[in-house]
Amino acid sequence: MTNELQRVEGEGVTAPQGYLAGSIAAGIKATAGRLDLGMLVSERPAAVAGTFTTSSFAAAPVLVSRERVARGRAVGVVFNSGCANACTGERGLSDARQMAELAARKVGAPAEVMLVASTGVIGVPLPMEKIVAGLERLELTRQGGPQAALSIMTTDSRPKLLAVEFEADGRRYRVGGMAKGAGMIHPNMATMLAFVTTDVAVEPSLLQRLLRQSVGASFNMISVDRDTSTNDSVYLFANGAAGGPMLAEGSPAAAAFSAALDVVCGYLAQAIAGDGEGATRLIEVEVRGAYTLADARAAARAVAGSNLVKAAIHGADPNWGRVLGAIGYSTAQVDPGRTSVALAGQVVAEGGVGVPFDRAAVRELLQTERVRIEVDLGLGDARALAWGCDLTEQYVVENSEYTT
Amino acid sequence: MTNELQRVEGEGVTAPQGYLAGSIAAGIKATAGRLDLGMLVSERPAAVAGTFTTSSFAAAPVLVSRERVARGRAVGVVFNSGCANACTGERGLSDARQMAELAARKVGAPAEVMLVASTGVIGVPLPMEKIVAGLERLELTRQGGPQAALSIMTTDSRPKLLAVEFEADGRRYRVGGMAKGAGMIHPNMATMLAFVTTDVAVEPSLLQRLLRQSVGASFNMISVDRDTSTNDSVYLFANGAAGGPMLAEGSPAAAAFSAALDVVCGYLAQAIAGDGEGATRLIEVEVRGAYTLADARAAARAVAGSNLVKAAIHGADPNWGRVLGAIGYSTAQVDPGRTSVALAGQVVAEGGVGVPFDRAAVRELLQTERVRIEVDLGLGDARALAWGCDLTEQYVVENSEYTT
Numbered sequence: 001m002t003n004e005l006q007r008v009e010g011e012g013v014t015a016p017q018g019y020l021a022g023s024i025a026a027g028i029k030a031t032a033g034r035l036d037l038g039m040l041v042s043e044r045p046a047a048v049a050g051t052f053t054t055s056s057f058a059a060a061p062v063l064v065s066r067e068r069v070a071r072g073r074a075v076g077v078v079f080n081s082g083c084a085n086a087c088t089g090e091r092g093l094s095d096a097r098q099m100a101e102l103a104a105r106k107v108g109a110p111a112e113v114m115l116v117a118s119t120g121v122i123g124v125p126l127p128m129e130k131i132v133a134g135l136e137r138l139e140l141t142r143q144g145g146p147q148a149a150l151s152i153m154t155t156d157s158r159p160k161l162l163a164v165e166f167e168a169d170g171r172r173y174r175v176g177g178m179a180k181g182a183g184m185i186h187p188n189m190a191t192m193l194a195f196v197t198t199d200v201a202v203e204p205s206l207l208q209r210l211l212r213q214s215v216g217a218s219f220n221m222i223s224v225d226r227d228t229s230t231n232d233s234v235y236l237f238a239n240g241a242a243g244g245p246m247l248a249e250g251s252p253a254a255a256a257f258s259a260a261l262d263v264v265c266g267y268l269a270q271a272i273a274g275d276g277e278g279a280t281r282l283i284e285v286e287v288r289g290a291y292t293l294a295d296a297r298a299a300a301r302a303v304a305g306s307n308l309v310k311a312a313i314h315g316a317d318p319n320w321g322r323v324l325g326a327i328g329y330s331t332a333q334v335d336p337g338r339t340s341v342a343l344a345g346q347v348v349a350e351g352g353v354g355v356p357f358d359r360a361a362v363r364e365l366l367q368t369e370r371v372r373i374e375v376d377l378g379l380g381d382a383r384a385l386a387w388g389c390d391l392t393e394q395y396v397v398e399n400s401e402y403t404t
Numbered sequence: 405m406t407n408e409l410q411r412v413e414g415e416g417v418t419a420p421q422g423y424l425a426g427s428i429a430a431g432i433k434a435t436a437g438r439l440d441l442g443m444l445v446s447e448r449p450a451a452v453a454g455t456f457t458t459s460s461f462a463a464a465p466v467l468v469s470r471e472r473v474a475r476g477r478a479v480g481v482v483f484n485s486g487c488a489n490a491c492t493g494e495r496g497l498s499d500a501r502q503m504a505e506l507a508a509r510k511v512g513a514p515a516e517v518m519l520v521a522s523t524g525v526i527g528v529p530l531p532m533e534k535i536v537a538g539l540e541r542l543e544l545t546r547q548g549g550p551q552a553a554l555s556i557m558t559t560d561s562r563p564k565l566l567a568v569e570f571e572a573d574g575r576r577y578r579v580g581g582m583a584k585g586a587g588m589i590h591p592n593m594a595t596m597l598a599f600v601t602t603d604v605a606v607e608p609s610l611l612q613r614l615l616r617q618s619v620g621a622s623f624n625m626i627s628v629d630r631d632t633s634t635n636d637s638v639y640l641f642a643n644g645a646a647g648g649p650m651l652a653e654g655s656p657a658a659a660a661f662s663a664a665l666d667v668v669c670g671y672l673a674q675a676i677a678g679d680g681e682g683a684t685r686l687i688e689v690e691v692r693g694a695y696t697l698a699d700a701r702a703a704a705r706a707v708a709g710s711n712l713v714k715a716a717i718h719g720a721d722p723n724w725g726r727v728l729g730a731i732g733y734s735t736a737q738v739d740p741g742r743t744s745v746a747l748a749g750q751v752v753a754e755g756g757v758g759v760p761f762d763r764a765a766v767r768e769l770l771q772t773e774r775v776r777i778e779v780d781l782g783l784g785d786a787r788a789l790a791w792g793c794d795l796t797e798q799y800v801v802e803n804s805e806y807t808t
Contacts, residue, residue, distance in 0.1 A: 089741070351493065390804075400718040400721065
């Protein structure tokens, strides 16, 4: 967290002014009594930005919301866990639209400004009667953020939420967010959802640019199993409820907001990586000295996503050959003779060749919840961070269990 | 195996005429007495072709051999398991050259026509004194193929070799091959090595084209863990020892040879996939109805390489959503509404949407050593096959153990 930012404890998406959230156990999840349906609504129309999965099999809620986000204005989003509403054809699209319409009606807004998100099992239709009944009972409050963060969980072991406060032009603003990570109900495809709110006033086009930038360095730099989901979505609402002028591109206020957004997205992304299925460690990979940012990102993602690196870290094995192996098959430009690797702060390879190091000591250092791998490509100034988790027997157990 | 081909039992690379092989336990592997050093030599100078890893950290033997293969002529190859001679810098290059020179001297050939291959731990120099002593004791024979196939194994659970005989222009020719797959000594990076011989006479440029084509549909279509090695190499020797004219491009004889080569490469590639670390099942993915061959291959590889698909197959879980998920994030052009999926011969999704099927029956069908996944993209005529293996707890155990 940077100096100018203050953390707002335990609030998430309702920390900024003018947002309501609510959630309920609607019976969509197999386990009775678990929260699985929720809404997040701005008290005034908000600018909205979003980024979505690039999958050819993008789920119905993604198809519906992508179109609505493109218009730049929204009042809120309705979401459920327990069913992804993916690979459900025309019926899925109609269900997603109806779910948004019911939510919009609840707050007296037109259907087209309500977004929709789902996560859970693929290939199963939404239980619409449960959603109708659940939305009727659902209550929206200004303290609903933490509960909403629970309602989007699938096999996540803990909720993921954060809010920060920053100052610009003598005024205090907030950015709040929540996310869910790689989870299965009846084991099925992982889904990443994130919702971010702010009370700054921002035009949709600038909001979208700032979100893309932030997502590029956060959610797009994590991997649990290299399986991109059909439902991945990040939503960002900006309602201007804190007052103050519209954010001007290039202004100090825009920079402060952008930094706060980066902190929230970065925190949520790392929380997802560290809570990957079966994971016991968060792996942070820093690649520096790359020619280009694209090279740095490709190299960092290759290391963070390598099954062999992930398994080695699980065993606290300082197996730097696997790190170079992953860099080697990434698209990054590399000169082996200039490449060095450090594990948990200890240099283990220089000039592409191993150097003597205290294996027992490094092995000890690798046995922590957060493991850092640093690679210096020695070619330029570009730098990137990526996050992953260790690959464990538990990952295989969770994902090889029968769906029903 | 096609009708025109006959299988030659138990011989591998020495099945074609005019090839000698030998292997010995030189003490490179940690376990004493295991074969770990070998040679394959043609009795006459042969045309040679090769394909190599695209890793930026290509190992020393790859760098040395790639240059020599480019000249199109070779007499043989010397190889070892237990040490990859990768990430070993200048010393590694000098060791690889010396290893080739010692082997060349043994058969009275110039050093530049001897190739070299290594597999095993990354970042450790070759134990040259053991290689010198081993090569002195090594004996080359016309029956050395099966032993040579043993000497390249690391954690492979079984040797992989095949030879076939085909007829062209009234003459009988053979193609023999051996390979090793994803293996670890002290768990380290997997390496794929394959050696193929034939007694057909072929010009190097045609040989290289035919090899590329065959590798594109075999070794390049398998995945154990999506971690490309620093040492992957496929070598193909053609010595013309069976007599007959030089193979003419586009002739029936060239087609017969190409088909035999495809059978040998396909067999070895599938043997590697089915014997992946910790694997209990071979997964064969067929994608048809693609617009282009590149699309079909990209889609098939994505499915065969998906951790989630591999874990589902391990659990005999008919989780077709993961198959569509993998197709969705591949680069293949896809129309969800035209895509269908069959698992073990049973249609489970049509038009991108699930169809009713007998889950218990499909679950039963998935519990075999060879599981078939079929995807029809419904867009064109292109078709591709890819092979992988299930993801098991044992894979994680093998790869998270400490290196030393």
